[in-house]
Amino acid sequence: MTDQRRPSAGVARxxxxxxxxxxxxxxxxxxxxxxxxxxxxxxxxxxxxxxxTIYRWWPSKGAVLFDAFLMFTxxxxxxxxxxxxxxxxxxxxxxxxxxxxxxxxxxxxxxxxDPRYDRTMRALSIEIAHDADLxxxxxxxxxxxxxxxxxxxxxxAQEAGQLAADLDLxxxxxxxxxxxxxRWLHREGPLTHEYAAALVETALGGMRP
Amino acid sequence: MTDQRRPSAGVARxxxxxxxxxxxxxxxxxxxxxxxxxxxxxxxxxxxxxxxTIYRWWPSKGAVLFDAFLMFTxxxxxxxxxxxxxxxxxxxxxxxxxxxxxxxxxxxxxxxxDPRYDRTMRALSIEIAHDADLxxxxxxxxxxxxxxxxxxxxxxAQEAGQLAADLDLxxxxxxxxxxxxxRWLHREGPLTHEYAAALVETALGGMRP
Amino acid sequence: MTDQRRPSAGVARxxxxxxxxxxxxxxxxxxxxxxxxxxxxxxxxxxxxxxxTIYRWWPSKGAVLFDAFLMFTxxxxxxxxxxxxxxxxxxxxxxxxxxxxxxxxxxxxxxxxDPRYDRTMRALSIEIAHDADLxxxxxxxxxxxxxxxxxxxxxxAQEAGQLAADLDLxxxxxxxxxxxxxRWLHREGPLTHEYAAALVETALGGMRP
Amino acid sequence: MTDQRRPSAGVARxxxxxxxxxxxxxxxxxxxxxxxxxxxxxxxxxxxxxxxTIYRWWPSKGAVLFDAFLMFTxxxxxxxxxxxxxxxxxxxxxxxxxxxxxxxxxxxxxxxxDPRYDRTMRALSIEIAHDADLxxxxxxxxxxxxxxxxxxxxxxAQEAGQLAADLDLxxxxxxxxxxxxxRWLHREGPLTHEYAAALVETALGGMRP
DNA sequence: CTGTAATCGAGACGGTACGTCGAGTCTTGGG
DNA sequence: CCCAAGACTCGACGTACCGTCTCGATTACAG
Numbered sequence: 001m002t003d004q005r006r007p008s009a010g011v012a013r014x015x016x017x018x019x020x021x022x023x024x025x026x027x028x029x030x031x032x033x034x035x036x037x038x039x040x041x042x043x044x045x046x047x048x049x050x051x052x053t054i055y056r057w058w059p060s061k062g063a064v065l066f067d068a069f070l071m072f073t074x075x076x077x078x079x080x081x082x083x084x085x086x087x088x089x090x091x092x093x094x095x096x097x098x099x100x101x102x103x104x105x106x107x108x109x110x111x112x113x114d115p116r117y118d119r120t121m122r123a124l125s126i127e128i129a130h131d132a133d134l135x136x137x138x139x140x141x142x143x144x145x146x147x148x149x150x151x152x153x154x155x156x157a158q159e160a161g162q163l164a165a166d167l168d169l170x171x172x173x174x175x176x177x178x179x180x181x182x183r184w185l186h187r188e189g190p191l192t193h194e195y196a197a198a199l200v201e202t203a204l205g206g207m208r209p
Numbered sequence: 210m211t212d213q214r215r216p217s218a219g220v221a222r223x224x225x226x227x228x229x230x231x232x233x234x235x236x237x238x239x240x241x242x243x244x245x246x247x248x249x250x251x252x253x254x255x256x257x258x259x260x261x262t263i264y265r266w267w268p269s270k271g272a273v274l275f276d277a278f279l280m281f282t283x284x285x286x287x288x289x290x291x292x293x294x295x296x297x298x299x300x301x302x303x304x305x306x307x308x309x310x311x312x313x314x315x316x317x318x319x320x321x322x323d324p325r326y327d328r329t330m331r332a333l334s335i336e337i338a339h340d341a342d343l344x345x346x347x348x349x350x351x352x353x354x355x356x357x358x359x360x361x362x363x364x365x366a367q368e369a370g371q372l373a374a375d376l377d378l379x380x381x382x383x384x385x386x387x388x389x390x391x392r393w394l395h396r397e398g399p400l401t402h403e404y405a406a407a408l409v410e411t412a413l414g415g416m417r418p
Numbered sequence: 419m420t421d422q423r424r425p426s427a428g429v430a431r432x433x434x435x436x437x438x439x440x441x442x443x444x445x446x447x448x449x450x451x452x453x454x455x456x457x458x459x460x461x462x463x464x465x466x467x468x469x470x471t472i473y474r475w476w477p478s479k480g481a482v483l484f485d486a487f488l489m490f491t492x493x494x495x496x497x498x499x500x501x502x503x504x505x506x507x508x509x510x511x512x513x514x515x516x517x518x519x520x521x522x523x524x525x526x527x528x529x530x531x532d533p534r535y536d537r538t539m540r541a542l543s544i545e546i547a548h549d550a551d552l553x554x555x556x557x558x559x560x561x562x563x564x565x566x567x568x569x570x571x572x573x574x575a576q577e578a579g580q581l582a583a584d585l586d587l588x589x590x591x592x593x594x595x596x597x598x599x600x601r602w603l604h605r606e607g608p609l610t611h612e613y614a615a616a617l618v619e620t621a622l623g624g625m626r627p
Numbered sequence: 628m629t630d631q632r633r634p635s636a637g638v639a640r641x642x643x644x645x646x647x648x649x650x651x652x653x654x655x656x657x658x659x660x661x662x663x664x665x666x667x668x669x670x671x672x673x674x675x676x677x678x679x680t681i682y683r684w685w686p687s688k689g690a691v692l693f694d695a696f697l698m699f700t701x702x703x704x705x706x707x708x709x710x711x712x713x714x715x716x717x718x719x720x721x722x723x724x725x726x727x728x729x730x731x732x733x734x735x736x737x738x739x740x741d742p743r744y745d746r747t748m749r750a751l752s753i754e755i756a757h758d759a760d761l762x763x764x765x766x767x768x769x770x771x772x773x774x775x776x777x778x779x780x781x782x783x784a785q786e787a788g789q790l791a792a793d794l795d796l797x798x799x800x801x802x803x804x805x806x807x808x809x810r811w812l813h814r815e816g817p818l819t820h821e822y823a824a825a826l827v828e829t830a831l832g833g834m835r836p
Numbered sequence: 837c838t839g840t841a842a843t844c845g846a847g848a849c850g851g852t853a854c855g856t857c858g859a860g861t862c863t864t865g866g867g
Numbered sequence: 868c869c870c871a872a873g874a875c876t877c878g879a880c881g882t883a884c885c886g887t888c889t890c891g892a893t894t895a896c897a898g
Contacts, residue, residue, distance in 0.1 A: 206415020624833020
């Protein structure tokens with residue numbers, strides 16, 4: 001998103017050291033103090049970097065946070081390449097969709113219940129909610145790969161005849177995960193395995209008798 | 210939430226004029242400029258009110274916004290009493306759950322697609338996302354009544370045998386509405402009637418064959 | 419220059435405490451670190467005052483410095499009233515113009531040779547040199563009274579027949595003091611009593627045989 | 628001052644093109660924007676030169692300005708040699724000191740009243756006022772030759788018996804030119820031919836009756 | 837004619853200060 | 868006691884330059 005480093009004739013290249021220091025500082029600060037007190041000044045100070053270095057390479061605080069998240073979540077790259085690790089990962093497949101979905105959603109629940117992850121993810125979520133550009137970036141770089149993974153598992157189930165042949169997998173993914181996200185983000189209730197299980201069961205079986 | 214007006218023997222009581230001016234200003238500013246540029250200073254100025262008057266009666270910017278939303282959404286009261294209008298309202302009931310749910314969700318979709326409502330609601334959502342107190346308040350005063358309405362309609366369908374007898378209505382409500390909210394808040398895709406319809410159909414029928 | 423405090427209906431008046439803290443800090447910092455490292459940020463910090471308070475009441479760093487100089491030089495007032503002390507002061511008058519002028523100019527020389535006064539005065543001089551508004555202010559509020567004093571003494575000598583009847587006293591004052599100032603400001607040579615004495619003698623007697 | 632080019636066995640020598648581009652840019656910028664907005668970055672940009680090239684050859688912004696002034700004032704050289712043109716120049720000598728002095732001082736007055744020269748000279752004056760090294764350089768390289776010229780003319784008058792035999796010519800030069808400089812630098816009043824004439828007349832005749 | 841070392845343009849870097857905005861607190865005078 | 872007005876301290880914003888530091892790419896002697 002961020003730099004598309006011009007390999008131009010001119011010169012003077014971006015400092016990889018600074019880039020990593022900034023992203024590390026951003027990630028740690030987000031986890032420690034949360035969105036409200038996350039300032040560019042603070043990130044620069046903690047990273048031992050001039051503010052201008054941040055403004056030079058990222059368009060907004062949210063963009064820094066996003067890249068930080070990207071770096072610590074997917075392998076590394078930050079912008080150009082990769083996320084290979086994500087692409088190669090896969091959701092568990094024991095042959096039992098229901099059980100597998102529960103396994104995965106329980107993990108999500110546990111993650112969101114971890115205070116450090118909660119603060120980081122919440123900060124990112126808030127930034128995404130009021131920055132359309134960042135939202136697009138998030139959808140493409142972080143959400144899409146995750147969604148692909150989920151859809152892949154569901155597609156396997158579909159092919160095994162465990163899910164309806166005409167099921168729209170995107171809708172299915174939303175049906176399963178969105179309630180979790182909303183309950184977490186708006187703190188509408190306790191985020192438990194029970195709730196996640198109920199979600200899976202109801203979504204699979206449908207609301208009708 | 211907000212004021213628990215001390216009915217003290219002493220003297221001067223809260224100015225209703227100022228209260229309404231503040232909430233009106235907050236609501237309008239939120240709709241016009243969005244979360245990012247919504248400042249207490251701006252609200253006070255537009256309301257023709259001293260900043261202290263805001264700080265005296267509300268604990269945070271989010272609280273003002275919440276009250277503003279409350280005032281313009283439910284009838285009026287703001288804090289003490291009512292929301293009667295909501296309590297008395299009801300979702301349409303033609304006897305066809307699926308059709309009725311679509312009607313209601315189409316309305317939600319249309320609302321969220323209106324730029325003014327989008328900005329206001331987004332500002333409120335963001336405040337809720339990083340203020341647990343406000344989240345509790347929101348859950349109780351704005352979300353709960355709406356959820357009751359929805360559950361009431363679902364319960365009717367349940368009693369009519371159109372929904373499973375053991376269906377957890379809270380889970381059902383989440384299953385239907387959360388995906389809408391997430392897609393809107395994180396701009397994960399276009400918010401259309403088609404999407405809402407697919408949601409209703411899949412949730413009702415379930416994902417299995 | 420500075421505030422013309424509006425006694426308006428509204429309210430909220432300027433804090434005298436802050437004003438004095440700022441001027442004191444500015445004066446001391448100028449004396450300690452000199453023009454080059456005199457920053458508004460530094461003044462605010464040393465004064466224990468928000469930067470905005472400086473920007474609210476003074477249009478420039480030079481204006482602060484000027485007011486500081488005014489406060490520590492003339493009695494007090496800073497802007498509205500006074501400088502009475504200056505108005506009432508007088509140059510020595512022993513009846514011997516030459517001796518009296520030397521006395522006064524020796525004092526000036528000594529002052530300019532004091533490092534603290536040098537730094538302060540130099541900072542002020544530089545600000546004046548590149549800010550026409552400040553220059554006007556300086557001419558009116560600091561320079562004019564001093565010049566009046568000098569002219570008064572010269573006028574007495576004129577009336578006593580020691581100076582030419584048609585002598586332009588402004589020109590005379592410039593003739594005496596400007597060389598001192600230039601030599602000091604541009605460090606064109608050592609600033610000594612000898613030099614000052616030569617100035618007085620030559621100016622009085624003229625360059626002709 | 629500036630480079631003491633090491634004639635090292637090694638290699639590559641200073642680019643004359645860059646040197647002139649820098650000095651030209653500095654001179655023009657000073658004339659256009661004045662001291663306050665004269666930045667090394669700006670000079671480098673306008674000269675099409677890397678910042679390092681400036682820092683490599685000059686110790687300070689003032690030094691660049693000084694060299695620029697030198698180049699555009701005296702013939703050329705910049706540092707090593709010359710100013711021959713100045714050495715060879717001479718003040719007019721009609722045999723009438725008073726008239727000749729007025730001629731020269733009127734020219735000075737006119738120069739200082741030219742906005743472009745005013746800004747340049749003012750910038751230089753300010754730099755000199757807070758940089759002792761630069762002041763020494765200025766005294767030696769720009770002021771001394773000018774002063775020599777003036778003293779030479781005065782010495783001629785002295786030998787012709789028009790000036791006192793024991794007159795200190797340095798004091799005389801200061802007496803005549805300093806008031807002009809102060810009035811200009813501190814904008815103490817209009818810089819006119821009348822004022823210059825009065826200066827000459829009073830200095831020559833003395834203040835006494 | 838070629839290697840080699842300094843200089844060149846460009847511009848990123850860690851910093852300091854700028855001048856502005858808004859937060860939340862405090863003070864004043866009027867109702 | 869509330870209210871408007873607005874000054875206060877404080878902290879962060881995003882920008883401009885500082886002076887230092889790489890980067891290739893010239894460039895001009897020395898071999």
